[in-house]
Amino acid sequence: MMGRRVSLFTIIIVILGLVIAVESFLIFRSVFSIKGDNKKLKEYVLSLEDENKRLREENKLLGNKIDSFYNPKNSPPDTPEGWLTYRDLDEGFEVGYPDVCRIIVGGTEKDKKLSITSGAPDLKADINIVSLHKYKNPNEYIKEVYDYRIYVKESVYINNIKYYIYKLSGEKHYYVLLKNKTHIYDINSPSEEFLIRILGTFKFI
Incomplete structure (x- = not known):
């Protein structure tokens, strides 16, 4: 009887360990996924800033080409x-x-x-x-x-x-x-x- 109780207790401990391990893995993967998304977001923001800078430079060049009495x-x-x-x-x-x-x-x-x-x-x-x-x-x-x-x-x-x-x-x-x-x-x-x-x-x- 005592041996069965020990075995059941061991099984419960093992199951709890597996649950904790799975949850830890999911949390770990989620953290790295967020970091990856943040990296992509930063790259996208930088690309928008570069495009905005290019458009401002083009507008400046266009403005310099305007020749008129007034504007x-x-x-x-x-x-x-x-x-x-x-x-x-x-x-x-x-x-x-x-x-x-x-x-x-x-x-x-x-x-x-x-x-x-x-x-x-x-x-x-x-x-x-x-x-x-x-x-x-x-x-x-x-x-x-x-x-x-x-x-x-x-x-x-x-x-x-x-x-x-x-x-x-x-x-x-x-x-x-x-x-x-x-x-x-x-x-x-x-x-x-x-x-x-x-x-x-x-x-x-």
């Missing part, structure tokens, strides 16, 4: 409530316009014309987009198109950007000339107030 990207456009936004990815700009107006796109493949029009004479503007292959700079464009009859009426600040408002002698029409690396943007309107509001929504993209 409307520096300030967000001030689009009035109830206005819509026209975006031209080919020409690289966007502009807002009242929802009562409509957009008409015309011109040629190289020299595009965008008209914002409505039934009201004061809600009208044109954006003539002229390739710099034809004119080296805005002064040459002014000479050829307006024969120097255009002059600076005043300057205004919109979104912390200084714009020169031009006027054509003998006509009630107002102009702003912008330039980026590829095009001249001749934005004009019979209403100076509407022209200024349009400029507040214009930006290069």
Whole structure:
């Protein structure tokens, strides 16, 4: 009888030992699995940081290549409530316009014309987009198109950007000339107030 009790006790001890050994093994494996996952996570975070650094450097190089009178990207456009936004990815700009107006796109493949029009004479503007292959700079464009009859009426600040408002002698029409690396943007309107509001929504993209 005593021998059986000893054997049963021994079996229980052995079983408990096996249970403890299995649990220890599972805990040990879990710890190393977590360490492995942490290592992978660290490697992933480092790869994201490297990619972010590369993108910042590319953006910096792109910014250095921008050649313009001003850079409307520096300030967000001030689009009035109830206005819509026209975006031209080919020409690289966007502009807002009242929802009562409509957009008409015309011109040629190289020299595009965008008209914002409505039934009201004061809600009208044109954006003539002229390739710099034809004119080296805005002064040459002014000479050829307006024969120097255009002059600076005043300057205004919109979104912390200084714009020169031009006027054509003998006509009630107002102009702003912008330039980026590829095009001249001749934005004009019979209403100076509407022209200024349009400029507040214009930006290069």
